[in-house]
Amino acid sequence: MEASRLPSLLWAAVSWAAFAGLGGCQAGSTPPALQTANAASVPPWSKDEAAAYLAKITEVAAISDAHARCIAAPDLPGNRWPSGAARSRCDALLEGPWPIDRIEALLSEPDGGKQLDQAFSSAQAAYAQAPRQHPEWERAFEAFESHSRDLPEVSKTAEAWLSQSPQSVYAMTAVGLAYLDNAWRQRGGGFISETSRQQLAAMQRWLDRARPVLQEAVAIDPHQGYACAGLLDIVRMGSGPPLGQETVERCAQAEPDLPNYLNALRLAAMPRWGGNWQALASFDAFIEAPAQQNPALAYMRHTTLLEQGMALQRDKQRAAALPLMIAVATDAPHGAALAGAARALLEAGQFDDAMVYMTQAVRFEPRNVAVLNELGEMYQKHGDHAQAVRILQHTVDRGLASPGTYTKLAVSAEKLGDYATAKQAYTVLLQEPRHRQWAQTCLCDIVVRREHNPSGALACTRELVAALPDDPMANFMRAWVLTQQHDPGAEAAAQRFFSLPQGSDPRQAQMTTQLQELRAGKRQ
Numbered sequence: 001m002e003a004s005r006l007p008s009l010l011w012a013a014v015s016w017a018a019f020a021g022l023g024g025c026q027a028g029s030t031p032p033a034l035q036t037a038n039a040a041s042v043p044p045w046s047k048d049e050a051a052a053y054l055a056k057i058t059e060v061a062a063i064s065d066a067h068a069r070c071i072a073a074p075d076l077p078g079n080r081w082p083s084g085a086a087r088s089r090c091d092a093l094l095e096g097p098w099p100i101d102r103i104e105a106l107l108s109e110p111d112g113g114k115q116l117d118q119a120f121s122s123a124q125a126a127y128a129q130a131p132r133q134h135p136e137w138e139r140a141f142e143a144f145e146s147h148s149r150d151l152p153e154v155s156k157t158a159e160a161w162l163s164q165s166p167q168s169v170y171a172m173t174a175v176g177l178a179y180l181d182n183a184w185r186q187r188g189g190g191f192i193s194e195t196s197r198q199q200l201a202a203m204q205r206w207l208d209r210a211r212p213v214l215q216e217a218v219a220i221d222p223h224q225g226y227a228c229a230g231l232l233d234i235v236r237m238g239s240g241p242p243l244g245q246e247t248v249e250r251c252a253q254a255e256p257d258l259p260n261y262l263n264a265l266r267l268a269a270m271p272r273w274g275g276n277w278q279a280l281a282s283f284d285a286f287i288e289a290p291a292q293q294n295p296a297l298a299y300m301r302h303t304t305l306l307e308q309g310m311a312l313q314r315d316k317q318r319a320a321a322l323p324l325m326i327a328v329a330t331d332a333p334h335g336a337a338l339a340g341a342a343r344a345l346l347e348a349g350q351f352d353d354a355m356v357y358m359t360q361a362v363r364f365e366p367r368n369v370a371v372l373n374e375l376g377e378m379y380q381k382h383g384d385h386a387q388a389v390r391i392l393q394h395t396v397d398r399g400l401a402s403p404g405t406y407t408k409l410a411v412s413a414e415k416l417g418d419y420a421t422a423k424q425a426y427t428v429l430l431q432e433p434r435h436r437q438w439a440q441t442c443l444c445d446i447v448v449r450r451e452h453n454p455s456g457a458l459a460c461t462r463e464l465v466a467a468l469p470d471d472p473m474a475n476f477m478r479a480w481v482l483t484q485q486h487d488p489g490a491e492a493a494a495q496r497f498f499s500l501p502q503g504s505d506p507r508q509a510q511m512t513t514q515l516q517e518l519r520a521g522k523r524q
Contacts, residue, residue: 041323043353044078057359066366067093073363084295089364096142113164120170131257144177172217173227179210225255229264236273280304301332318344335365385412457481472500476507483514
């Protein structure tokens with residue numbers, strides 16, 4: 001790879017207009033003219049091909065292991081991906097060569113830190129000589145990015161390594177990445193609109209701890225691509241200052257073939273993360289040749305086109321974004337482009353075509369909360385609640401669920417008659433202020449109408465009316481339960497329900513009938 005071009009590219013990505021003389025093209029500025037070459041507004045497959053694909057992807061969906069499922073899945077019909085690109089994306093789901101239990105076992109030995117240093121140094125040296133023959137270095141620090149592997153928080157393990165090897169750039173990098181991992185944990189996996197100020201403040205505290213230790217690693221050895229990638233992520237995620245000139249110049253000497261480093265560089269160049277369109281265009285030109293040689297880099301192609309499409313989608317112009325997303329997804333197995341094409345097609349009413357793209361997005365990004373929720377909702381809207389529950393429950397089981405996950409899971413589980421799962425989801429939502437009223441009502445509705453539990457129905461409707469004294473549904477449920485059980489308080493509860501403003505609520509007629517039956521029973 002052309003390592004000599006990295007200094008100017010890195011400056012353009014992280015130093016902003018003041019350093020690179022790029023004319024102030026910040027996030028939110030006008031993008032360059034749309035690149036519509038090779039763009040099509042329809043997917044590159046026939047209806048029969050889409051049907052065959054969806055039948056196959058449904059078969060492999062039951063495979064529990066993400067890597068095996070990714071390998072077994074069919075590729076996007078009509079794609080022009082470089083040979084090996086899809087397999088490389090699947091292999092990125094594999095566990096790294098140094099799992100956390102192996103690292104902890106080594107650190108329990110007297111010279112464990114030294115052994116780790118030597119192992120990491122040898123792996124990095126081998127990768128530098130022949131990257132394609134030693135791809136294990138590309139997942140070397142995955143144990144310290146454990147939120148992406150459903151593992152416990154590991155910063156204590158990283159700190160133990162640094163305690164044994166205080167001058168080790170690998171131990172420093174591990175600590176910095178573990179702190180960065182904790183920042184992601186504090187932020188959570190939901191949309192920014194679902195992320196509280198408290199979460200963001202906690203995230204920033206971890207970023208502030210990660211930054212100096214990663215800078216120290218780079219100061220000792222500028223060839224540490226993982227440390228530089230971490231620093232780029234810190235600048236992108238947090239509110240701290242940009243990287244200083246010395247750090248930038250040292251990171252320009254980092255591993256030019258390392259996908260993690262190059263992807264961090266790509267993200268930092270994006271206008272929505274503080275970069276600029278010129279920097280992004282430079283990255284696109286830079287990555288094209290190596291992406292043809294290394295399939296692990298193929299998904300980084302056409303990032304300018306992708307960002308233009310995403311900018312149109314944020315402006316609610318999904319029809320205009322569609323050909324750009326299709327163009328990117330056809331040429332590179334990129335999750336964001338695949339999901340973007342799916343959203344635009346779904347909005348246009350092309351459900352099967354949207355499903356093709358969204359299932360591919362989930363194939364390559366099985367931990368992406370947004371696309372998992374969207375795929376679950378697509379199955380839900382299509383009436384396939386069993387598939388919706390499978391996907392959404394998988395999200396919950398792996399600790400990835402957002403409030404939106406639980407709302408969709410509850411609805412589909414209830415449709416299937418799986419009231420235990422629905423109740424679990426509603427119970428979680430009771431802790432969410434925006435969903436509490438709806439969740440409490442739905443939870444009580446299951447007890448009243450589905451479980452035939454008289455004492456439980458009395459208790460939950462009492463609590464519901466206490467929490468929502470002026471809510472027509474809560475008062476209807478309370479009156480209904482009391483009349484069903486011929487409770488002395490039924491008349492008063494019914495009158496309370498009738499006194500609330502409801503418009504032409506059909507429940508009024510139901511309650512009138514209930515009262516008539518109750519009074520008739522008393523006369524008899």
